[in-house]
Amino acid sequence: MPTRRARRGFALPVVIMVLFILTSAIASGIMLMRNERGLNDDGDELLRARLLAESGLQRAIGDRTALGLLEVPTANDSVRVTVSGSGYYDVTSTIIRPAASPIPALVLLRSHAVISRAKVAGMPTANYTVSVMARGPSLTRTSWPIPGAWTAINGVNIDKGTINGDDACVGGTGNTAAASIPTKTYDNKNGFVGSSSNLGGSIKIDTLAAVYTAAADSVPIDWANLTAQVGITPDFNVTSSGTGFPSAAYFTANPSAWPLIFIDNPSRTFTFPNYLVRGLVIIRGNASIGNNYGFRGLILAGGYVNLADYSGKIEGAIISGLNFKLGQNPQPNELRGMSTQYNSCYVKSALASLTIL
DSSP states (O other), rough: OOOOOTTTTHHHHHHHHHHHHHHHHHHHHHHHHHHHHEEEEEEEHHHHHHHHHHHHHHHHHHHHHTTTTSSSSSOEEEEEETTTTTEEEEEEEEEEEEBBBTTTEEEEEEEEEEEESSSSTOOOOEEEEEEEEEESSSTTTOOOOOOOOEEEETOOEEEEEEEESSSSSSOOOOOOOOEESSSTTTOOOOOOEEEEGGGEESSEEEESSSSHHHHHHOOOOHHHHTTTTTTOOSSSOOOOOTOOOHHHHHHHHHOOOOOOOEEEEEEEEEOSSSSEEEEEEEESEEEEOOSSEEEEEEEESOOOEOOOSSSSSEEEEEEEEEGGTOOOOOOOEESSSSSEOHHHHHHHHTTOOOOOO
């Protein structure tokens, strides 16, 4: 019979090997869990960085002065905004093409966000960058001229009433034309129909251009972006039926307010209410004003503006027929009463908080 030999010490290596395998499996499991958590953390923080960068870009478009940037980006500028508990974002404006009237500047807006925290030790910080090429301000209180008390790209027909281009603001920017019009409207009619006796001031008529298309191009307003509310935040968004228009009580309670009022009436005529209105009013379609109170500020209308036979007064300026810039053919304006008086102070107040990119 064979003799059995005792194998001393065999169990110890086996135990060590089993422990090694178990330890390796546990370590691998922990590493896998850590990596999975790191990936989740990385995705979460990357999303936070993207949202932060997008927020910075939107503020660079619509809230520049609050960021500390130049209201009108005439030079390169940048600012860093720290977000408590998250990180920061850097916003920069780079002038690609300087403004040369009537061509607006071309500006590269860039927002770079960094999330400085990380849930898993050793993981890199999340970064995200967004940018957009934008046209510079086409309408600002400092750089945009007012061609006339009534700039009528679609022409104006006067029955009665007056338009005066002499500046009623003491110490204002100076006189302008009573009516700025094309020589011919889209239907080949005269840009001005009526008696020049209804026009007052040192400059009665200023010709924008010979034809309406060139007249529309000569008015440096980015109407497509304005009507799409790009870079602006209206104080009041008004429906075509008038819902949302500020009340008389609002203007009484806020005597220093010059709100931005956006009227979304592409295919209708908006009738102004029967009380004094102030501010910048952007009207996609047509407008009718006929009351004993009037308006102060600046009216921008895509279609026509008709002034009825009342004793009210428009103080500031009107620009109408801007839908020519969108390929449309708005009808001429009608002046059947009231008076329009240029006032650069009221126009400046209406544009005081406006920045359009």
